[in-house]
Amino acid sequence: MRPHFGLRARIAAAVVFVTVAATAAMALAAYQLQANDTTSRFHAASRADFSSDLAQTRFVAQNLSPDHVVGYMDRESAVAWSVFDYSGEHPVVHGETPPVELPGWLLTAARSNEEPMSMQPAGTPYLVLAASPVDGVVLVEYYTLDSLRADLTKLRANLAGMALLVAVLGVAGALVAAKRIQRPVRAAANAALRLGEGDLGTRLAVRGRDELADLAGSFNAMAERVETSIVELRAKEEQQRRFVADVAHDLRTPVATMVAAADGVDSPNPDARGRAGQLLAVQSRRLATLVEDLLEISRFDAGVADFRAEPVDLADLWAEAIDLVGGEGITLRTTGDVTVHGDPRRLHTIARNLLTNALTHGAPPVTVTVDGTGRDVVTAEVADSGPGVPDDLGPLVFDRFVRGDRARTATAGSGLGLAIAQENARAHGGRIEVSTQDGAVFTLRLPRAVSEPRDPSDRA
Incomplete structure (x- = not known):
């Protein structure tokens, strides 16, 4: 060995x-x-x-x-x-x-x-x-x-002594130099060990401009990328854990109601059978909506959401969405050229979800303003007359399964509408922002042209 x-x-x-x-x-x-x-x-x-x-x-x-x-x-x-x-x-x-x-x-x-x-x-x-x-x-x-x-012997002795002295000094200098070189290398090794053990904040001090400084800088850049990746993975893991828990919670109510209603179908009382059938119909539709929303979210997470872009007139699209959700108390205003290049089905989903949110968690009257006066961006603003969005809820309003009062109350919504709307906006290269004025104001910003669909998982 x-x-x-x-x-x-x-x-x-x-x-x-x-x-x-x-x-x-x-x-x-x-x-x-x-x-x-x-x-x-x-x-x-x-x-x-x-x-x-x-x-x-x-x-x-x-x-x-x-x-x-x-x-x-x-x-x-x-x-x-x-x-x-x-x-x-x-x-x-x-x-x-x-x-x-x-x-x-x-x-x-x-x-x-x-x-x-x-x-x-x-x-x-x-x-x-x-x-x-x-x-x-x-x-x-x-x-x-x-x-x-005798002179040559003395000369040899003197030169040998000088050589020995230089050699001793060289050994001492070698030990000092080796220690100085070893110290940052050992520090890098210890830092890598701590990083491997989970201390993501580990960094090396960068001193000078030599190769060891380059090593420290490269290590810090690597540690930064590792920390960012680990944080993102942990956030994803937490998101998935919360998602599973929320799905289970939201499925429990309609499933339990349907089980109870199914027991009432066999009741000899016609009124009980009627109420059971009505409950089954309502909860089946709610369950179908929830399942469809979950499938849509899963497509975004997997990066396989279908995207078919074509010219879309946002004035006609918003008018159709208003008719679909019920036009009572909703006013549509448009200015400029409101034509964009996007997926009409996904843009319609954004409009429908924003309108449903305004009517469900806000209050009429609701005003929709589509502004096409910009050269590269078209904005659509949905303003309701409700209490607005609480300050502590603002950063979370587009998270999945978040409802208006942040409590998991039994409502007809799944808590996925705004999350799906934001994902669709990102797929177009746009975004949705929220603010509070006289009520909640959701502003959709869309580029006029999308060269290629964005990866919805890109949160930049």
Whole structure:
């Protein structure tokens, strides 16, 4: 099983690796440059010192005699030296015993070359310089590399210490940087956990303009959408729960009445049978109306409501609706061009439901004013002479199963009329508004043309 490393450990490891690698590379490069420079200076200083001795011995040999070269070099104590004299039958070595074995080619080359010859025998701590100050004599000096190697060792130690210090600082910086990067990531993870547990108000603080700020902003936007969706789903769920309860309540009354009336059909009393039949007829019609309204609401909720648009004259449509509900106490006024492009059946439903509401929950006289003077919108205003809409009922008047006094009293209406009217208005891209003046005033606003039917579920 592979070991698991957290984000902080991986970030710290990456920063440490890069820091150590960069520091090691820089230290190695600095050492190479410094070592080359130090070695070059050592070689230059050794060559300058040897050249000075060579010049002095050459002067002594030329002005005195070659034998005086050894005497001059006897006074040189700063460096090990040897003088090879080839003037006799056998070469004679003066001075110190060579601390290194000299190759023959070096002495041969030095005898025939007045310029210094240099070499560094492998495995020895010496730099060897050789040259001939005068014919038959070879001067050799041995410069120890101990001081150079000590300097290089010290340089390596200094650079290693500096590299170690930088590496330690890099580790500390890596831990701090990893913690700073990990903190907002961990906060995002915790926020996502709280959001998943149902805390829909969870948000992240957005600081700066970097990628972490973008992450926080994206999380907040996602949380906002999730919260909105959850709230809408809960509202839908509550609406459906209330809808089912209201349907059950509204079905209970006609069904119970019909059951009781059915028992009276078998009564031997003709008057009882007549009352039972009358009750059955009234409650059957009420039940049929309720079922039709429920089916219409379900079509809107499912988004499958039929919509067939055509030119509609609202003056004729409202006049027909007034005749249908009973024209007593209703006045119709029209101005301008009142033709719209819409579904006549659904527009007729809006008009009929608004008129029925005005007569049922308001009071006559009722005035209907259709205004077609606007270029893009036609309005239809239904004003009754009743008590108006209470302030606390105004926001709920278009909700399903809401009745005039907000009590679930047994009335002929289903409490769905205004809800269906509003859904039909939305399907046309319009809306219905309510206000109270001398009575309740319902204002329908419709666009003259609807390019395509709106989704009734869109409450925007």
